[in-house]
Amino acid sequence: MSRDIKIAPLTAEAFAPFGDVLNCDGDPDKMINAGLCGRFHDRAKVDCDGQVGISLFRSELRALPYQLDLVERHPLGSQAFIPMSMDSFLVIVADLDLRPQSFVTAPGEGINFHRGTWHGVLTPLSGPGLFAVIDRVDDGPNLEEHVFDVPFRVVR
Template identity: 65%
Template sequence: MSRFDITAQPLTAHAFAPFGDVLDCAGDPDKIINAGLCGRYHDRARLDFSDGRAGISLFKAQPRSLPYTLDLLERHPDGSQCFVPMSEHPFLITVAPDQNGKPGHPQAFLTAPGQAVNIHRNTWHGVLTPLHAPGLFAVIDRIGDGANLEEAHLDTSFAVSLG
């Protein structure tokens, strides 16, 4: 198996737009609520499901080390998937464009504290990759009948590191 290097870039809404939404509190809030004590950053992600309903699950993933070996990508054809960390630690996100039903060349992003991501429906992405314990996330995704998972084991692995 061949191996290539990928350098994770900082997560920005512009760079991540082809794959999903970045959820953060950038800019001014859309509304001030709760007697002026809370800023609401409204409608930051588009949840998209073919059927079923939105559900909130908790994931507790083991932290990974860098360089991280990326050799498996997955996608969910029936719904988007939103990962909200329940700590201030950064986590690694790997994604790839679709090329004729298979993952194209992957990209890697590193979140900043306070960022979450919503990965668009049918977008190739790596498994949940926290870099620090506890690795606890709230995940908002499709709950419904049928298999909503397609996995692709990569012929070439990628070593993901920070720049």
């Protein structure tokens, strides 16, 4: 049995069971600021028990092939990652049976994990690895981790 996971391009359809893709594809929903700014409205739902906050994460760069030995989930709230650069990053998710899949974002594209979605850790592959994160900031049991007995290898 192969433990390799091939990276797929991130699409809204493929990612729908796990969350939302945050991008500016298509025409803006509304023009604002005297017609100088396009608003792409309500691209993801924040689903959270408790207080929502905006944090900044700075993550170390990773390389491929990437060893996946851990996934986590947040049962009390969704979690959005919005890159603060035009760099792609690796997104790893797993279904309820803990079968992982991997995607790569387009430059500048973000994601929003649905509440309770198993996912890998923040994995920038280039650039500064700086992200705005919108998630639950209250104390409490909002982190579950699963360590794989045998790691997976994420490959192009």
